[in-house]
Amino acid sequence: MSVTISNVxxxxxxxxxxxxxxxxxxxxxxxxxxxxxxxxxxxxxGNHSEISKIVKYLSNNYVLSQNQNNKKGGLIGxxxxxxxxxxxxVKYRNDLVPSVLACFSDPDSRVRYYACESLYNxxxxxxxxxxxxxNEIFDGLCxxxxxxxxxxxxxxxxxxxxxxxxxxxxxxxxxxxxxVFMQLLRERIYVKNSFVRQFLVSWLKVLDSxxxxxxxxHISDLLDGLFQILDDSNSEIKKMCESLLGDFLKEISNPQxxxxxxxxxxxxLIHCGNVNDDSIQMTAMMWLKELIHLLNEExxxxxxxxxxxxxxxxxxxxxxxxxxxxxxxxxxxxKLWSLIEKLSQEKSEEKIALLKxxxxxxxxxTLSRFTITPSxxxxxxxxxxxxxxxxHLVYKLPQFILSQIDNFFHILIAFLSDSSKEAxxxxxxxxxVISSSKLLIDTNNQNESLTANFPNYNKYFSLFMxxxxxxxxxxxxxxxxxxxxxxxxxxILINPEDIFRMFAEILSTEKDSEFAISMVDILNSILxxxxxxxxxxxxxxxxxxxxxxxxxxxxxxxxxxxxIAAIALCLLSQNYxxxxxxxxxxxxxEITLNLLITIDKLVQLIESSIFTYLxxxxxxxxxxxxxxxxxxxxxxxxxxxxxxxxxxxRLDCVPNYYNKISDSNQxxxxxxxxxxxxxxxxxxxxxxxxxxxQKFFKKQNNLI
Numbered sequence: 291m292s293v294t295i296s297n298v299x300x301x302x303x304x305x306x307x308x309x310x311x312x313x314x315x316x317x318x319x320x321x322x323x324x325x326x327x328x329x330x331x332x333x334x335x336g337n338h339s340e341i342s343k344i345v346k347y348l349s350n351n352y353v354l355s356q357n358q359n360n361k362k363g364g365l366i367g368x369x370x371x372x373x374x375x376x377x378x379x380v381k382y383r384n385d386l387v388p389s390v391l392a393c394f395s396d397p398d399s400r401v402r403y404y405a406c407e408s409l410y411n412x413x414x415x416x417x418x419x420x421x422x423x424x425n426e427i428f429d430g431l432c433x434x435x436x437x438x439x440x441x442x443x444x445x446x447x448x449x450x451x452x453x454x455x456x457x458x459x460x461x462x463x464x465x466x467x468x469x470v471f472m473q474l475l476r477e478r479i480y481v482k483n484s485f486v487r488q489f490l491v492s493w494l495k496v497l498d499s500x501x502x503x504x505x506x507x508h509i510s511d512l513l514d515g516l517f518q519i520l521d522d523s524n525s526e527i528k529k530m531c532e533s534l535l536g537d538f539l540k541e542i543s544n545p546q547x548x549x550x551x552x553x554x555x556x557x558x559l560i561h562c563g564n565v566n567d568d569s570i571q572m573t574a575m576m577w578l579k580e581l582i583h584l585l586n587e588e589x590x591x592x593x594x595x596x597x598x599x600x601x602x603x604x605x606x607x608x609x610x611x612x613x614x615x616x617x618x619x620x621x622x623x624x625k626l627w628s629l630i631e632k633l634s635q636e637k638s639e640e641k642i643a644l645l646k647x648x649x650x651x652x653x654x655x656t657l658s659r660f661t662i663t664p665s666x667x668x669x670x671x672x673x674x675x676x677x678x679x680x681x682h683l684v685y686k687l688p689q690f691i692l693s694q695i696d697n698f699f700h701i702l703i704a705f706l707s708d709s710s711k712e713a714x715x716x717x718x719x720x721x722x723v724i725s726s727s728k729l730l731i732d733t734n735n736q737n738e739s740l741t742a743n744f745p746n747y748n749k750y751f752s753l754f755m756x757x758x759x760x761x762x763x764x765x766x767x768x769x770x771x772x773x774x775x776x777x778x779x780x781x782i783l784i785n786p787e788d789i790f791r792m793f794a795e796i797l798s799t800e801k802d803s804e805f806a807i808s809m810v811d812i813l814n815s816i817l818x819x820x821x822x823x824x825x826x827x828x829x830x831x832x833x834x835x836x837x838x839x840x841x842x843x844x845x846x847x848x849x850x851x852x853x854i855a856a857i858a859l860c861l862l863s864q865n866y867x868x869x870x871x872x873x874x875x876x877x878x879x880e881i882t883l884n885l886l887i888t889i890d891k892l893v894q895l896i897e898s899s900i901f902t903y904l905x906x907x908x909x910x911x912x913x914x915x916x917x918x919x920x921x922x923x924x925x926x927x928x929x930x931x932x933x934x935x936x937x938x939x940r941l942d943c944v945p946n947y948y949n950k951i952s953d954s955n956q957x958x959x960x961x962x963x964x965x966x967x968x969x970x971x972x973x974x975x976x977x978x979x980x981x982x983x984q985k986f987f988k989k990q991n992n993l994i
Contacts, residue, residue, distance in 0.1 A: 300351070301343045302328070310352070310363035318363050322370040329374035338381075345371050345382045349389040358398050365390060365404045369411035379412070380419040386412050387423050394430035399439035406434065406445030413452050418460035425470050427453060428493075432478055436485035443485070450489070454496045461502040468497075472508045479515025484524045491519060491530045498537055506541040510550040510557070517561040520570045528569070535573055539580055548584075555581045555592055562599035568611035575603075575618045582625055587644055590629055594652035596622065597679065601660055604671040623675070627682065634686035645690060653683075654694045661705045661717075670710045677716035684723050692729055699724070699750065703757045706776060707768050714772070715779055722783035725751035743795075744788060755792045763805050773812050781822035787841060790817065790826065794848040803984040806851035811888065814855035817845075818862065818895055830863045831903065838863075839967060846973055850980040853879060854888040857920070858895070861904060866917040868970050872977060873923035879981060881927065889924055890933040896921075897936060908944045918944060 300307055302325065309321035325344070332340045348371065352364025368386055372379045379386065390412065393405035409427070413420050420427070431453070434446035457466060478490060494512070497505045519531045542554070558581060561574035578596065582589040589596070603619035606612040633641050660669070660676035680698070683691045702724075705717050724730070730748035744751060758776070762769040780789055793813060800806040817823050829838045830845075842863050849856040853876060860869035879885070895901060907914040908921075921941055928934040 298343070298347065301340065301347055310367055311357070311359045312363070313359055315362075318366050321363065322366045325367050326370040326374040329371050333375065333378060341371075341375070342382065342385075345385045349385045353389040353393060358401060361393060361396065361398075361401050362404050365393060365401070365408040369408040372412040372415040376415060379415045383412075383416055383419060383423075386416075387420065388426075391423070391426055391430055394434055399437070399442055402434065402437065402442045403439070403445045406442065406449050410445075410449045410452055413449065413456060417456055420456065421460060421466050424453075424457070424466055425474055428471065428474060432474075432486060432489060435489040436483045450492075454493070458496065458500060461500040466503075468503060468505065468508070472505075472511055476511050476515075479512055480518065484522055484527055487519045487522055488524070488527050488530065491516075491527065491534055495530070495534050495537075498534070498541075504546075506538060506544055507546055507550075509538050509542070509547075510553045513554055514557045514560070517557075517570060517574065520573060521567055532569070532573060535577070539577060542580065543584060551581055551585055552591075555585070556595070559592070559595045559599055565602075568615065572611055572615050572618070575615055575622070579618060579622050579625075582622060587629055587633060587641075589626065590633065590644065591647055591649075593626060594649055594656045596626060597653070597676075598656045598659075601672050601676055601679075602669075604675045605669045627679075630682065630686055645687065648690065650690050650694055651697065654691070654698050658698045658701050661713075662701055666709070670713065673708070673710065673713050674716060677713055677720065681716060681720050681723065684720055684727075688727060688729050692724065692727060695724060695730070695750070699753070700757070703754070703761065706758065706761060707765055707772075711775075714776065718776065718779050719783060721750075721754050722780065724748075725754050725784065743791065746785075747788065751788075752792060752796075755789070756796055759793070759796055759809065762809065763802065769808065769812070773809075774816055777813070777816055778820050778822050781816070781820065786823050786826045787829070787837075790823075791841060791844050794844045797848045797851070800851070801987065803851065803987050806848075807884075810849055810852040810855045814849065814852065814858055815891075818858060818900055819898075827862065827900070830859075833863050833865075833965060839965075843968065843973070847976055847980075850977045851984070852888070853977075853981070854885065854892055856977060857924075858892050861896075861901070861917075861920070864904075864907075865965065865968075865970075866907075866914055866920060868973065870916040870920040870923065871970075871974055873920045873927075875974075875977065875981075876923070876927055886928065889928055890931065893924070893928075893933040893937045897940065905940070908940075911944060911946070 302310070306321050306324045306328070309317045310325070312318055312321070325348075329341055329344065332338075332344075345368070348364045348367040352360045352367060355361055355364065368390060371382070372386055375382060387409070390405050390409045393401050393408075396402050396405065413427075427449075431446050431450050434442055435450070437443050437446065460466065475490060475494070478486060481487065481490075494505065494516075497503050516531055516535055520528055520535075522528055522531070542551075555578070558574050558577045561570055562578055564570045564574065578599075582596070585592075600619045600622050603616050604623075606616040606619075633645055657676045657680050660673050661680075680691075680702075702717055702721055706714055708714055708717070725747050727748060727750075730750060731746075762773055777789070790813065793809070797806055797809055800809075817826065829835070830842060832838065833842065842859070842865075845859055846856060849859050853872065857869050857872050860866070860872065876885075896904065904917065907917055911918060918941070921937060925934065925937050925941065928937065
């Protein structure tokens with residue numbers, strides 16, 4: 291602010307001038323009383339030109355002087371003029387206020403203090419008429435409130451209180467420009483000084499309490515800064531800001547605020563992710579909850595950002611604020627869940643248009659982030675909830691979510707090695723829903739084999755099974771510790787016959803014989819023992835449909851990787867003669883420890899309830915002589931172990947075996963039309979080919 295210093299003669303008497311520039315405050319005060327009397331005398335006589343000369347001279351030649359004592363004298367002199375002028379002071383405010391404001395930035399702390407004192411007296415006289423300088427005064431006070439000098443800060447505080455009272459009294463005064471004031475606030479809201487922060491919050495509190503000043507309409511400009519103030523080290527300032535934000539939160543339902551919600555929610559989401567300060571995160575979550583309520587269906591636009599900050603809170607502990615944040619997050623999450631549920635049920639063009647605006651790619655990216663790495667005890671609830679969301683979205687919005695399937699399908703596969711059983715089960719449910727999605731059946735190109743053998747599935751079913759086997763191949767711990775559990779769960783979610791058929795087709799061309807033997811062993815154990823495969827076992831046992839015949843052949847060709855599994859499959863399907871033929875071929879195969887262990891397991895299964903029918907068939911020797919021979923063949927292979935004696939004891943119970951077998955020159959094995967369709971010689975040749983390939987690969991591996 292530049293003011294030209296005039297060269298006109300001093301209009302004040304020399305004696306007054308001498309006292310006015312004295313070093314002692316008391317003498318300057320005496321001179322000020324004289325100035326006040328002079329102004330009053332001129333005012334009563336109507337000599338306004340003389341008053342103007344005195345005010346201008348004090349302003350230009352004293353207050354704006356380079357001499358510090360002159361400045362101090364000028365400041366107290368201008369205050370005296372204002373007091374003397376009273377209501378008439380408004381005519382001279384352009385000479386009274388600007389020069390005093392210029393002293394707010396003076397290097398001398400005493401000058402700054404006296405400037406506060408002088409302006410206090412001027413404002414006290416001018417009241418509402420000073421508001422044309424409000425922004426300049428506010429700007430000056432914002433600097434003085436953090437002054438290094440305590441006296442200056444105290445003086446600024448007194449002036450600040452008076453200015454607040456003045457604004458309150460004149461809140462409807464058009465001279466108070468809220469737009470310009472908000473610009474000032476925006477420029478200073480990010481200042482980290484605690485005194486400035488306290489100053490700004492106190493002003494916002496005052497302005498918010500005034501009905502004529504609708505400051506809430508500008509809250510989006512200040513929201514981010516206010517949340518940063520919550521991080522202040524001064525607890526009193528934090529409480530002030532929390533209280534102010536609480537007041538604003540109650541006011542944002544103002545209809546005029548609707549256009550601001552989008553900007554506000556984006557700001558709030560930033561602070562909802564503040565994991566370093568629970569109180570800030572809690573306050574931000576409260577705002578987020580209210581904004582979602584106000585946005586209602588339009589809140590789904592912000593789902594990626596909302597879930598990104600809400601889901602991690604599910605893993606919070608039960609500490610005081612953490613627990614509250616977690617509960618609030620669950621409320622927000624539930625609201626979004628319900629919105630998706632509601633919108634998915636409505637088929638109007640308006641609702642579909644709403645859903646199309648969701649950034650599905652960002653949403654999938656957000657949810658995938660919580661499943662891309664293995665969960666631990668601290669994050670498992672977040673992981674589970676993100677998977678629940680994926681499953682919910684695949685069910686409710688398949689046309690949108692499955693369009694992004696290639697962006698998250700492989701993540702779901704990789705996640706199957708996670709440590710959480712519940713999370714894996716959810717993951718499998720998602721993969722099962724995707725594999726059987728009619729939408730993908732209609733839109734994805736499929737090969738002829740898939741279409742013919744698996745008409746109820748899309749290409750992701752075969753991809754799922756293939757990649758699951760690859761996962762088992764790469765991770766032996768997963769294969770042996772969780773492989774059985776994963777496959778059993780899948781048998782609940784997907785038709786077990788389709789699962790076994792698909793696994794068999796993939797493994798039929800497997801070159802890694804050790805892996806093939808291992809997987810067939812696992813699959814065979816599940817087939818023979820799990821309750822999930824009860825119907826599948828019955829189908830193979832009865833063997834009275836074209837489907838059961840087709841399944842048997844499909845499984846058999848793969849089960850040949852594991853000779854004992856192939857024998858078990860034949861026993862299950864009551865193809866006893868072929869089982870006997872396979873047992874005979876075991877003499878040409880290397881009898882390893884693993885093979886003996888597998889026979890041991892088979893003997894245990896024969897003694898279980900699953901093979902009750904088989905044990906009863908032993909009573910009908912004439913019709914089932916190949917069953918008896920097959921079991922005796924296994925007995926001859928076994929060393930004299932517990933399994934050997936268990937099987938021997940069972941066979942000893944067969945009535946008159948030797949007499950009946952000798953009287954039976956022909957095979958009276960029970961047959962069905964389906965069995966007659968099987969070329970068992972071809973199957974036997976296939977078994978031998980598989981065993982030969984295994985010998986070859988084993989030799990190759992030994993050479994390596």
